[in-house]
Amino acid sequence: MTPIQYPHEAPGHTGLPRRLVLLLAIGAGMSVASLYYSQPMLGVLAGDLHASAQAAGLVPTLNQLGYALGILLCAPLGDRYDRRRVILAKCGLLALALAVGGLAPGMVTLLCASLAIGLTATVAQDFVPAAATLARIEHRGRIVGTVMTGLLLGILLSRVGSGLIAGVWGWRAVYLIAALGMVLVGLASARWVPRFEPTTTVGYGALLASLAALWRSHPALRRATWAQAMLAVGFSAFWSTLVVMLQGAPFHLGSAAAGAFGLAGAAGALMAPIAGR
Structure with a gap:
């Protein structure tokens, strides 16, 4: 797809309006942050709903399971349909699920x-991928790196924000504020994200079947998939158990203290644009 020009706004040095790049970064960060809001406040959440620590631990587990299924079943839709429509539909459904x-x-x-x-x-x-498609090829690494910075900061700072908000207004406020945030992202996307031409006309079943062919044909893809899967499992296991441990003896620390651990990785996320460049 040829990158769309914006005559009403002077583009940045990458050829895209800066506010569009910012929107894509914020959208990626806020949407992926939804997976991690629950982790610093599992202790508070379990106490309020009179649930065991084991039951509370299923919340982030199902977040990650749903995400894995969504990547498998929903991510290919962006190739078959207008990606703008897919983004708007998912933003609305995510806001509803958070509410x-x-x-x-x-x-x-x-x-x-x-x-x-x-x-x-x-x-x-x-x-x-919307950012990668819209960016000029000579600036693609930088643009994707900027959007990935938003995504990584969403993963890391989501715990800080949710821990602080839960400590002041309760865990329900975290979900409701996040739902409002996704509504705003959806509205901004409807205004500024352009339409995309589908890159394939094959049916949904054939599109899913093509993933198996890619898996068989590319050893590098298999290695990267396994590496990322193991990282995700270790990452989630650490956070799901950390909060419960901090909540109990001998620490007796609340959700805000648990969320503050996310600050340790924020500096690494800021390296993504440099790596992209």
């Missing part, structure tokens, strides 16, 4: 909402 989580009367509803949040948070994986 249901924030209003959940019990653990069962929250767990169902957690799975839905994971499925629809894959909109993050639509913002990144």
